[in-house]
Amino acid sequence: MKSVIIVGGGLVGALHACFMAQRGFKVDLYEMRPDIRTLEVVRGRSINLSLSARGREALRRVGLEDIVVQTGIPMYARMIHDVDGTRRPIPYGKKDQYIMSVDRRHLNEVLLTEAEKVPNVTMHFEHKVMECDFDKGTVSFRKNDGSVVTATADLIVGCDGAFSGVRQQIMKKTLFDYEQVFIPHGYMELNMPPAAGDHFAMEVNYLHIWARNEFMMIALPNQDKTYTCTLFMPFDIFRTLTTKEAVRKFFQDTFPDSIPLLGEEYVTETVSTSKALPLISVKCSPYHVKDKAVILGDAAHAMVPFYGQGMNCGFEDCIVFDDLLNKHNNDIGATLAEYTETRSVDAKAIVDLALYNYIEMRESVNSRMFLLRKKLDNFLYWLFPNTWVPLYTSVSFSRIRYHQCIKNKQWQDRVLRRAMYVGVSGLLAVGYCALTRPQYFRLSLPVQLEDFVNRVRPSWLERICF
Amino acid sequence: MKSVIIVGGGLVGALHACFMAQRGFKVDLYEMRPDIRTLEVVRGRSINLSLSARGREALRRVGLEDIVVQTGIPMYARMIHDVDGTRRPIPYGKKDQYIMSVDRRHLNEVLLTEAEKVPNVTMHFEHKVMECDFDKGTVSFRKNDGSVVTATADLIVGCDGAFSGVRQQIMKKTLFDYEQVFIPHGYMELNMPPAAGDHFAMEVNYLHIWARNEFMMIALPNQDKTYTCTLFMPFDIFRTLTTKEAVRKFFQDTFPDSIPLLGEEYVTETVSTSKALPLISVKCSPYHVKDKAVILGDAAHAMVPFYGQGMNCGFEDCIVFDDLLNKHNNDIGATLAEYTETRSVDAKAIVDLALYNYIEMRESVNSRMFLLRKKLDNFLYWLFPNTWVPLYTSVSFSRIRYHQCIKNKQWQDRVLRRAMYVGVSGLLAVGYCALTRPQYFRLSLPVQLEDFVNRVRPSWLERICF
Numbered sequence: 009m010k011s012v013i014i015v016g017g018g019l020v021g022a023l024h025a026c027f028m029a030q031r032g033f034k035v036d037l038y039e040m041r042p043d044i045r046t047l048e049v050v051r052g053r054s055i056n057l058s059l060s061a062r063g064r065e066a067l068r069r070v071g072l073e074d075i076v077v078q079t080g081i082p083m084y085a086r087m088i089h090d091v092d093g094t095r096r097p098i099p100y101g102k103k104d105q106y107i108m109s110v111d112r113r114h115l116n117e118v119l120l121t122e123a124e125k126v127p128n129v130t131m132h133f134e135h136k137v138m139e140c141d142f143d144k145g146t147v148s149f150r151k152n153d154g155s156v157v158t159a160t161a162d163l164i165v166g167c168d169g170a171f172s173g174v175r176q177q178i179m180k181k182t183l184f185d186y187e188q189v190f191i192p193h194g195y196m197e198l199n200m201p202p203a204a205g206d207h208f209a210m211e212v213n214y215l216h217i218w219a220r221n222e223f224m225m226i227a228l229p230n231q232d233k234t235y236t237c238t239l240f241m242p243f244d245i246f247r248t249l250t251t252k253e254a255v256r257k258f259f260q261d262t263f264p265d266s267i268p269l270l271g272e273e274y275v276t277e278t279v280s281t282s283k284a285l286p287l288i289s290v291k292c293s294p295y296h297v298k299d300k301a302v303i304l305g306d307a308a309h310a311m312v313p314f315y316g317q318g319m320n321c322g323f324e325d326c327i328v329f330d331d332l333l334n335k336h337n338n339d340i341g342a343t344l345a346e347y348t349e350t351r352s353v354d355a356k357a358i359v360d361l362a363l364y365n366y367i368e369m370r371e372s373v374n375s376r377m378f379l380l381r382k383k384l385d386n387f388l389y390w391l392f393p394n395t396w397v398p399l400y401t402s403v404s405f406s407r408i409r410y411h412q413c414i415k416n417k418q419w420q421d422r423v424l425r426r427a428m429y430v431g432v433s434g435l436l437a438v439g440y441c442a443l444t445r446p447q448y449f450r451l452s453l454p455v456q457l458e459d460f461v462n463r464v465r466p467s468w469l470e471r472i473c474f
Numbered sequence: 475m476k477s478v479i480i481v482g483g484g485l486v487g488a489l490h491a492c493f494m495a496q497r498g499f500k501v502d503l504y505e506m507r508p509d510i511r512t513l514e515v516v517r518g519r520s521i522n523l524s525l526s527a528r529g530r531e532a533l534r535r536v537g538l539e540d541i542v543v544q545t546g547i548p549m550y551a552r553m554i555h556d557v558d559g560t561r562r563p564i565p566y567g568k569k570d571q572y573i574m575s576v577d578r579r580h581l582n583e584v585l586l587t588e589a590e591k592v593p594n595v596t597m598h599f600e601h602k603v604m605e606c607d608f609d610k611g612t613v614s615f616r617k618n619d620g621s622v623v624t625a626t627a628d629l630i631v632g633c634d635g636a637f638s639g640v641r642q643q644i645m646k647k648t649l650f651d652y653e654q655v656f657i658p659h660g661y662m663e664l665n666m667p668p669a670a671g672d673h674f675a676m677e678v679n680y681l682h683i684w685a686r687n688e689f690m691m692i693a694l695p696n697q698d699k700t701y702t703c704t705l706f707m708p709f710d711i712f713r714t715l716t717t718k719e720a721v722r723k724f725f726q727d728t729f730p731d732s733i734p735l736l737g738e739e740y741v742t743e744t745v746s747t748s749k750a751l752p753l754i755s756v757k758c759s760p761y762h763v764k765d766k767a768v769i770l771g772d773a774a775h776a777m778v779p780f781y782g783q784g785m786n787c788g789f790e791d792c793i794v795f796d797d798l799l800n801k802h803n804n805d806i807g808a809t810l811a812e813y814t815e816t817r818s819v820d821a822k823a824i825v826d827l828a829l830y831n832y833i834e835m836r837e838s839v840n841s842r843m844f845l846l847r848k849k850l851d852n853f854l855y856w857l858f859p860n861t862w863v864p865l866y867t868s869v870s871f872s873r874i875r876y877h878q879c880i881k882n883k884q885w886q887d888r889v890l891r892r893a894m895y896v897g898v899s900g901l902l903a904v905g906y907c908a909l910t911r912p913q914y915f916r917l918s919l920p921v922q923l924e925d926f927v928n929r930v931r932p933s934w935l936e937r938i939c940f
Contacts, residue, residue, distance in 0.1 A: 183752050187653040286649050 009034050009128065010338065011161040013147050015137050015174050017044075019057075019112070020305030020322035021167030022119035026070040027326050028165075029126035031333065036159055037123065038135040038149055040168070045117050055197065055236045056228045057115070058083070058215070058316035059108040060404040066323035069330070072122055076115060080108035081229045087214035088373050093265045097214060098373060098382065101401045102389075107215070107316060109228040137173035140164060142181060142297040147174075163340050164301040167322075170288050172307035178297055186292045191312060191363070193223070194243050194284030200227060200235035200270050208233050209269045217369060218263045224370035225263055237270065239279070240370070246284040252276035287312045289363060291356050294348040299341030302348075304329065309355035311362040314369055315403060321358050324407070325351060357410040361403065385420070396420065475500050475594065476804065477627040479613050481603050481640050483510075485578070486771030486788035487633030488585035492536040493792050494631075495592035497799065502625055503589065504601040504615055506634070511583050521663065521702045522694045523581070524549070524681070524782035525574040526870040532789035535796070538588055542581060546574035547695045553680035554839050559731045563680060564839060564848065567867045568855075573681070573782060575694040603639035606630060608647060608763040613640075629806050630767040633788075636754050638773035644763055652758040657778060657829070659689070660709050660750030666736050668699035675701065675735045683835060684729045690836035691729055703736065705745070706836070712750040718742035753778045755829060757822050760814040765807030768814075770795065775821035777828040780835055781869060787824050790873070791817060823876040827869065851886070862886065 010033050014021050017039030029035045044050060059067075059080060067073040084106045085097040100107060123129050135149035138156065148158045166174025178184055203209040208229060210216055216227040216235070223241035230236060249255045255276045259267050267275060290310035296302040305322030328351055329343070336342040372378040385398040397406065398420075402413040478494050480487050483505030495501045510516060525533075525546060533539040550572045551563040566573060589595050601615035604622065614624045632640025644650055669675040674695060676682055682693040682701070689707035696702060715721045721742045725733050733741060756776035762768040771788030794817055795809070802808040838844040851864040863872065864886075868879040 183656040185655050189651045190649040 010163070010340070011036070012163045012165055013038065013159050013161040014165045014167055015147065016040075016166065016168035016172075016305075016307070017116075017120060017131065017133070018167065018169060018305075019116055019119065019319055020325065021165075022116060022123055023066060023070065023323055024165060024167055024304060024326050024329075025123035025129055026072070026119060026126075027330050029123055029129045030070060031330070031338075033128070033163075034161075035123070035126075035129040036132065036161065037129065038132045038137065038147075038159070040136045041133065043120070043131070043133045044113060045120060050113050055112060056109050056230060057112050057319050058228065059110045059115075060316065060320050062317075062324040062327075062407055063320040064108075065407060066327050069327060070122065072118060075118060076110060077108065079114060079231055080110040081231065082106040082108050082213055083215045083228070084213050085215075086369075086373065087211060087216045089216060089218045089263070089265055091220075091262065091264065095211070098379070099386075101398075101405050102386075105401070105405050106213070107404055109215075109230070111231060137166075137168065137177075140174060140177040140181075140301065142178075142300045145300050163299075166301065166303040166307045167305050168307055170290060170306045170310035172303060174301065175292065175303050175307050178301065178303070182297055184292060184294070187290070188310075189289045190286050191289065191366075192242050192244075193240055193366075194246055194286055195241075195313075196239045196246070196279065196282055196284045198237040198239065198270055198275065198278060200237050200266075202233035203269075206233060209235065217373065218266065219370045219373045220262050221371045221374065225266065226369070237266070239284075240287075240366070241284070243284060249279050252280050255279040289359055291359055293352050295352060296344035296348050299344060302329070302344050308351075309359050311359045312366060313362070314366040315358065315362040317358050317362060317403065320404075321355065321410070325355075354410040357414050358403070361410065361414065384424075476629070476806070477502070478629045478631055479504065479625050479627040480631045480633055481613065482632065482634035482638075482771075482773070483507075483582075483586060483597065483599070484633065484635060484771075485582055485585065485785055486791065487631075488582060488589055489532060489536065489789055490631060490633055490770060490792050490795075491589035491595060492538070492585060492592075493796050495589055495595045496536060497796070497804075499594070499629075500627075501589070501592075501595040502598065502627065503595065504598045504603065504613075504625070506602045507599065509586070509597070509599045510579060511586060516579050521578060522575050522696060523578055523785050524694065525576045526782065526786050528783075528790040528793075528873055529786040530574075531873060532793050535793060536588065538584060541584060542576060543574065545580060545697055546576040547697065548572040548574050548679055549681045549694070550679050551681075552835075552839065553677060553682045555682060555684045555729070555731055557686075557728065557730065561677070564845070565852075567864075567871050568852075571867070571871050572679070573870055575681075575696070577697060603632075603634065603643075606640060606643040606647075606767065608644075608766045611766050632767065632769040632773045633771050634773055636756060636772045636776035638769060640767065641758065641769050641773050644767065644769070648763055650758060650760070653756070654776075655755045656752050657755065657832075658708050658710075659706055659832075660712055660752055661779075662705045662712070662745065662748055662750045664703040664705065664736055664741065664744055666693060666701035666703050666732075669735075672699060674699050683839065684732065685836045685839045686728050687837045687840065691732065692835070703732070705750075706753075706832070707750070709750060715745050718746050721745040755825055757825055759818045761818060762810035762814050765810060768795070768810050774817075775825050777825045778832060779828070780832040781824065781828040783824050783828060783869065786870075787821065787876070791821075820876040823880050824869070827876065827880065850890075 012028050012033045012035055014025050014028070014035060014037045017025075017037050021037060021039070025035050025037045059076070064073055064077070067076050083100070084103075085099040088096050088098060090096070120131070124131060132149070134152040135157070138148045138150050140147050142164075144160065145162060145164060146158050146160045147164055148156050150156050164174065166172050166178075168174055179186055200209055210227070212229050218225040223239075223245060225237055225239045227235040227237040249258055256272065259275055288310050289312055290306070290308075292308060295304075295308050304325040306318065308325070309321065311318050311321070329347055332343040332346050336346070368378075382398075385396070388396040389398055389401065397408065397416060399413060399417040402408045402416060403410065408416070475498060477500040480491050480494070480501060480503045483491075483503050487503060487505070491501050491503045525542070530539055530543070533542050549566070550569075551565040554562050554564060556562070586597070590597060598615070600618040601623070604614045604616050606613050608630075610626065611628060611630060612624050612626045613630055614622050616622050630640065632638050632644075634640055645652055666675055676693070678695050684691040689705070689711060691703055691705045693701040693703040715724055722738065725741055754776050755778055756772070756774075758774060761770075761774050770791040772784065774791070775787065777784050777787070795813055798809040798812050802812070834844075848864075851862070854862040855864055855867065863874065863882060865879060865883040868874045868882060869876065874882070
């Protein structure tokens, strides 16, 4: 039986443990924090996540899709809140396509419990990774009491998040390309309670967005009828909101409709006293060391949260890895090499897309051109469902490789640009004909079409043309 | 008296110690390795360096220019070695402009000795940085016997190179943008002995280059009449050179004239058994933490060696820092903030230029267009010495800010492109006139010019035109 050490018992680590255990590997999972299932309060990470096609496919493979989906809340559209209080939905895709708000803690618990069902899995909590030896396949951990234990396995998998300790070890000991960037915006979470009568305070099946160009607030629904609101703004703005009065004025000017829903006292108190948290983007390469170690999830490609793909991409990592183990008949060396080669282009693509989508979420949704393009994309998608897959649809509702999603979008942009040139040229040509040779223009129109045109044509057009 | 901890006693650390000591700071310099002045053999870093304007200016400021220049060897031009053995020089600038080959060890020793002359300087060798506290201004070091000592100062300066420990601490504890890239090429050093009669084996005042497009070898002269040759090649090629026979064939095909100079047995033995070393590029930001710490030199901006600016840029860091301390009257907080802001754009520019220059050194020097452009640049530089400073000249023989050097080059490219368009259009216009209105064309030419044109004009041109 081959053995694997999984470092990190968060979402990706726990899911990967399910995959590897079901495949028959001996799994030892090490997590720095205590068992999340035993904690009263979990600190530090966002409360809810949006689950879409890639994540669901991964859950399906380990038999957990149904149990997770039961407790999720579908979101069919963005609900844009304008400053004047107007709300307008922008659907994510077709009528039956939705992303799903799921509870991070619940999902993590389900995954850990599922992994533990397999007898060849052992979990070690409160073990912090210290050092890896990538020749011998050993990892040393420091326990809470200060003692150090060392484990050995055929494969070491780092699923230990954006500030991965395994990645730090790789960086120290191999030739490793690495890039980390903090964006100049931070985030802060607020909790919107249920409305009177224990109802959701807003329309439930939406991801609510207060898009204000330079910054935004979003809200995702939770099972308990609350919303988790997240404020994304430049740190420069957060720094100005240190008094209740400043926060009150800011919310009245920018998110007035949210104040009664959140509670004025709560908002002014929380925002003026809490610290905005930073957002990091990480790209690196390679993901593996020899035939001994690999990093998955945020450890390999932490991204800003604006495409809702952080978890979905991490879960898809597990699928891709699993497929490669199948392809290479559990040969770890061959799997790791191909994993880096295929997965790194896709992970880099979604890291870039996530940064790009911040602009879409906070700014483009306010633009008429953007809305027109969405409608056109949807129409063309309806017309050519296999060819014209809009970017958001391909990212969230398909498993088209991320780098291919970007290529498709670039191709669509080119086609539309050319169509526009052709269209404008055609219109000019027709206009010119109509002006200079009205007799041919009339003759060449089929009779019914001419009748139709005569009926709808505004009189000024007739006066100009004929 | 303000105090500073300098981490790293290499070139930049030792120079910075001179600057800070001469300014009246209490300086404690910590170096991981033993005192270089006490060692028999120094391992790990390249033997010689090219000193140019920025580095010399820094040495001048601490009173060391003369002593260093005395032992250096001026290099006035690149000497290109073609495969057929032809050698052709390409000057670096005007006749009196040169870069200088200096010995790394000698330079480092001169700097350390100079720093120690000031009584407020203490040096601590074999101290490895462990942890920094950027609130308290403390740094802990592990000594060779395993014991840990902690030091406190008003300022912590990390001059500890491309794999800086101080930078690692900054990365762990602050929001820090960071990028490291290993290029797919490695390097290997070879030593070319003096020729019979204790002479230099090649023309001495040149930087010799065997440019082979995909890879190259260079050679810099040393005081002891040897040359240090460095082979820069893709690791993929190095990996094929594991037998003496493979190396012999490779050198015969690509660097045949170097074999008798290096010695066939020495080359085949050394290249087939040595390991090529990697080359790293590092960009990061910010360079400082609050009013407590800053990184200088390779710690902040490691670059590939192809512009010969790694040391020069690090030395210029010390000048820029010193000027800012003057400007801000020794206010460390203000100095650090402005240092990051001004220096990071320049350091990023030279990191990029260094990568770009690898292509110039190994490939462009073989192109006629490149040589033509060099001649044109030199002519225009002679014509407009204040406006048209060629890129290499501005980088190596001036202290024009690095980012401005790039901007100037881009402007020059634009001007030349436009001039070419204008020139071609003009020629076409003249040609058209000559064809259609030969009588005016002949009349409009001044008589001598017409005579001249008549004399040099090839007969076919006449037949076409008239």
